[in-house]
Amino acid sequence: MLLGAMLDAGLPEADLQKALAGLPLQGWSLSAQKVKRASIAATHAVVEVSDEQPARTLEDILRVIAGARLPETDKDRAAAVFRRLAQSEAAVHGGSLESVHLHDVGAVDAIVDIVGAVAGLRMLKAERLYCSPLPVGQGEVSGPHGTLPVPAPATLALLAEAGAPLRASDSVRGELVTPTGVAIVTTLASFERPEMSVDSVGYGAGTRDPADRPNVLRLWLGEADLERGTRPMLLIETNIDDMTPEMIAYVQTKLLAEGAADAWVTPIGMKKGRSGFLLSAICSESTEEQIARLILRETSTLGVRVRPVHRWEAEREVMQFESSLGPAAVKVKRLPGEASQISPEFEDCRLIAEEKDLPIAEVYRAIEAEARKLLGA
DSSP states (O other): OHHHHHHHTTOOHHHHHHHHTTSSOOSEEEEEEEEEETTEEEEEEEEEEOSOOOOOBHHHHHHHHHTSSSOHHHHHHHHHHHHHHHHHHHHHHOSOTTTOBOGGGGSHHHHHHHHHHHHHHHHTTOOOEEOOOEEOEESEEEETTEEEESSOHHHHHHHHHHTOOEEOOTTOBEESSOHHHHHHHHHHEESSOOOEEEEEEEEEEOSOOOSSSOOEEEEEEEEEOTTTOEEEEEEEEEEESSSOHHHHHHHHHHHHHHTOSEEEEEEEEOGGGOEEEEEEEEEOGGGHHHHHHHHHHHSSOSOOEEEEEEEEOOEEEEEEEEETTEEEEEEEEEOTTSOOEEEEOHHHHHHHHHHHTOOHHHHHHHHHHHHHHHHTO
């Protein structure tokens, strides 16, 4: 559906075919045709496989990607999607990343879907990808592991790991999001809607054509409003004087895990000369209730204050790639007219430093230098 949406939004099919021809795989073809889904005109992209395919491990797929005639950034991002898929399969079915077989998500059509999505977004010059809350559906789905509840266990594991927001869809039976689709968006996208001007819209059709709803994926292409660079937020605060610092720190950590954009603690003086803490959190309007409820549940406070604020933000991206020291991620900060700023993720650097017995400062420098070279920064 994502391939169809990109083609529908203006990506030339010949360009996508040429990029995918760089994959060292045989026995498949890609075609696209205009269709309608519940009166909505869309493009249906179909990957047909003629040869019988083996069950592949993550190592098998990474070898295929490494051998492709594609830019290194495409290879790194496609590999990151498959690593996330393998992690979810290993978590659900047990075993290691190296031993788990990826069955459906390791088949040729899934490889073409994921590599095509990464290459297509690059050719459309999409620097950032955003995604709305995902519908989950209900009922059951059949696959290599038998009949499973919807969303499938691997899909749910991916959603949970990314903390992806979900949209209720109790009236719709069947699988509305697949492990492949969820792996793509949780790896490449942020779950928010930026202020932007829309230049074109593409609709990618699913195979099914239910009468009650258009079975399509909608892709907006446009320019983010970088000049303004602000978005409305809420500041939620409360004063506390009867909890220990350790307990306050625990709540602060939970606020960040729950989706607060930032959370902090300030020492304050309270009535009768008692020392206390000001607990503050910034969040989006959509998460106000869950953040407020968390503070009320986890602290001794009887109430919280809420006031609107707005926040200036730089464009940012988390980029995962295969460094010379192993899988790593960096935060990329962008401001209009200025060079990108790159910050390696601490946890990735810590794991590499411990595994390789290297000073963490050395790991930081190596990861940052390789990321800069990869981005041309």
